[in-house]
Amino acid sequence: MGFRAILKPLSKRYLPLYSTHVSRSASTLVLGEHENGLIKGQSLSAVEAAKFLTEDNPVSVLLAGSGPSLTEAAKHAAACHPSISRVLVADSDKFSYPIAEPWAKLVHMIQQRNGYSHIISASSSFGKNILPRAAALLDVSPVTDVIGISGSNQFIRPIYAGNALCTVRYTGANPCMLTIRSTSFPVPPASESNEAPITQVDLSTLNEDSIGKSRYVKHTSQDAERPDLGSARIVVTGGRGLKSAENFKMIEKLAEKLGAAVGATRAAVDAGFVPNDLQVGQTGKIVAPELYIAFGVSGAIQHLAGMRDSKVIVAVNKDADAPIFQVADYGLVGDLFEVIPELLEKIPEKK
Amino acid sequence: MKIMVAIKRVVDYAVKIRVKPDKTGVETSNVKMSMNPFCEIALEEALRIKESGLASEVVAVSMGPSQCVDTLRTGLAMGADRGIHVETISVLYPLTVAKILKSLVEVEKPGLLILGKQAIDDDCNQTGQMVAGLLSWPQATFASKVVLDKEKQEATVDREVDGGLETLSLDLPAIITTDLRLNQPRYATLPNIMKAKSKVITKYTPQELNVDIKSNFEVIQVTEPPKRKAGVIVSSVDELIDKLKNEAHVI
Numbered sequence: 001m002g003f004r005a006i007l008k009p010l011s012k013r014y015l016p017l018y019s020t021h022v023s024r025s026a027s028t029l030v031l032g033e034h035e036n037g038l039i040k041g042q043s044l045s046a047v048e049a050a051k052f053l054t055e056d057n058p059v060s061v062l063l064a065g066s067g068p069s070l071t072e073a074a075k076h077a078a079a080c081h082p083s084i085s086r087v088l089v090a091d092s093d094k095f096s097y098p099i100a101e102p103w104a105k106l107v108h109m110i111q112q113r114n115g116y117s118h119i120i121s122a123s124s125s126f127g128k129n130i131l132p133r134a135a136a137l138l139d140v141s142p143v144t145d146v147i148g149i150s151g152s153n154q155f156i157r158p159i160y161a162g163n164a165l166c167t168v169r170y171t172g173a174n175p176c177m178l179t180i181r182s183t184s185f186p187v188p189p190a191s192e193s194n195e196a197p198i199t200q201v202d203l204s205t206l207n208e209d210s211i212g213k214s215r216y217v218k219h220t221s222q223d224a225e226r227p228d229l230g231s232a233r234i235v236v237t238g239g240r241g242l243k244s245a246e247n248f249k250m251i252e253k254l255a256e257k258l259g260a261a262v263g264a265t266r267a268a269v270d271a272g273f274v275p276n277d278l279q280v281g282q283t284g285k286i287v288a289p290e291l292y293i294a295f296g297v298s299g300a301i302q303h304l305a306g307m308r309d310s311k312v313i314v315a316v317n318k319d320a321d322a323p324i325f326q327v328a329d330y331g332l333v334g335d336l337f338e339v340i341p342e343l344l345e346k347i348p349e350k351k
Numbered sequence: 352m353k354i355m356v357a358i359k360r361v362v363d364y365a366v367k368i369r370v371k372p373d374k375t376g377v378e379t380s381n382v383k384m385s386m387n388p389f390c391e392i393a394l395e396e397a398l399r400i401k402e403s404g405l406a407s408e409v410v411a412v413s414m415g416p417s418q419c420v421d422t423l424r425t426g427l428a429m430g431a432d433r434g435i436h437v438e439t440i441s442v443l444y445p446l447t448v449a450k451i452l453k454s455l456v457e458v459e460k461p462g463l464l465i466l467g468k469q470a471i472d473d474d475c476n477q478t479g480q481m482v483a484g485l486l487s488w489p490q491a492t493f494a495s496k497v498v499l500d501k502e503k504q505e506a507t508v509d510r511e512v513d514g515g516l517e518t519l520s521l522d523l524p525a526i527i528t529t530d531l532r533l534n535q536p537r538y539a540t541l542p543n544i545m546k547a548k549s550k551v552i553t554k555y556t557p558q559e560l561n562v563d564i565k566s567n568f569e570v571i572q573v574t575e576p577p578k579r580k581a582g583v584i585v586s587s588v589d590e591l592i593d594k595l596k597n598e599a600h601v602i
Binding site: 099100101104124125126128129130131132133134135136137139140141142143144145154157158159160161162163164165166167168169170171172173209210213214215216217218219220221230234258266269270275276277282283285290291301302308311312313314320325327328329330331332333339342343346347348 | 370473
């Protein structure tokens with residue numbers, strides 16, 4: 001949020017500088033991820049990011065998969081965001097699961113046909129798996145985890161677990177490829193509707209040499225009754241201080257009361273308190289909720305990398321010297337086994 | 352089967368890095384350097400596969416300045432059989448590293464290439480996917496479990512994806528990139544550190560491998576992230592709830 005405010009005026013200042021190498025017909029392809037007939041919010045953040053590249057920038061969204069859920073997702077994508085000018089649909093059994101080999105070939109093929117200036121995906125496990133492979137096929141260097149865009153080829157990205165920010169200019173050939181951090185490009189609530197045309201991609205020339213060498217076996221998903229960690233308004237996180245999986249249930253109860261998602265540190269995951277997809281940090285999920293409450297979290301740099309952009313950070317820890325207090329807006333030094341029950345009792349019911 | 356493992360020398364993960372005052376980068380002189388933690392996991396996995404009798408040799412590869420040899424020695428002390436150092440002084444981006452690895456794969460012909468999922472300095476998370484694409488090999492990124500079937504020449508890999516685990520099966524040769532939970536890397540013992548000194552490290556230059564080093568990036572500046580303004584320590588749960596409700600307006 002802070003970055004976007006800074007970058008908006010910057011982009012105006014920088015744009016004329018680049019007019020020599022920016023092709024007049026900027027156009028962006030967004031690699032869209034979909035689930036249960038809906039395009040994912042993270043992919044829409046990638047569409048938001050495309051707005052910052054150039055002013056006139058038609059955005060095509062590519063969806064691949066098979067069957068009715070793909071058709072539903074395409075309809076959803078075509079209607080849900082005013083910036084989307086076209087939805088490309090690749091319907092084939094090869095795309096029943098999001099496997100990198102056919103997806104990268106697909107992106108390569110479509111880029112050769114349509115010549116986009118930019119290709120973007122969210123920095124999800126999907127985007128990080130596929131986009132670099134596609135980039136190698138196109139012989140270009142991608143930019144990972146972009147958090148700010150100032151013009152069509154200048155980006156800000158965190159390095160060293162978010163302890164430094166690097167502003168980098170892409171000087172290579174088209175397409176310029178990037179994955180974006182979706183929490184840095186929030187999607188405003190849908191106000192306008194859209195009717196983007198849906199086009200089926202001709203797959204007859206899809207080259208087969210690397211496809212079929214890897215096969216999907218299964219997916220083991222975690223129960224997700226609570227809001228999604230990546231997009232929740234409030235996140236309640238527990239660390240090693242919780243001491244056991246049993247005690248972690250207190251965090252879940254508090255999260256329920258607040259309508260929050262549950263997060264965890266690597267220590268809590270490694271100790272087996274919770275599954276690893278709840279991990280927040282450099283190697284887990286990056287979150288930026290309105291309220292982040294950390295219980296029994298020391299605040300290692302790798303963890304801070306995943307939550308330092310939260311709007312309000314609350315830390316409860318019995319060690320007054322814990323580094324987490326250096327980033328917390330409100331700190332409470334105390335025993336979480338006393339604080340959590342008291343919070344559960346005193347926090348007002350959610351309306 | 353031979354396994355090749357790519358390892359990177361990076362600023363030690365426990366070091367609190369400092370941005371250079373002239374904003375050209377991060378201070379790396381007189382800073383403790385180590386093997387990237389994800390690379391340690393990659394090497395450990397290769398060693399375990401070899402110890403289970405499914406591989407005959409583990410080759411560790413590193414590229415960069417001459418000090419990378421120290422990182423390779425650490426790898427050899429962990430148990431790698433030999434090392435390859437591609438010496439270069441220029442900054443290498445993942446695409447170049449992937450091209451160098453591709454050339455080395457063509458020389459060494461391994462059945463499996465294992466890398467870490469990302470380096471903790473540039474946090475790119477690209478190299479494994481890129482070399483897989485260049486070689487047209489199947490890829491399994493973010494691996495948390497690897498099972499090899501020698502007869503079928505197949506690897507079954509659990510991957511850490513958003514929302515759970517995904518299992519893929521790959522035809523060999525293949526590329527695997529490792530996530531944190533794959534294994535616990537071993538420490539090098541003193542006798543093994545001594546033994547590692549006599550193991551062979553072959554040197555190459557990018558030119559010998561026919562790889563052009565070009566950069567598609569210009570670093571404009573490196574800055575510190577914006578500091579959060581100092582917070583307050585509250586004394587009770589009541590005060591905390593009051594602040595969250597009436598000052599921050601978040602509950």
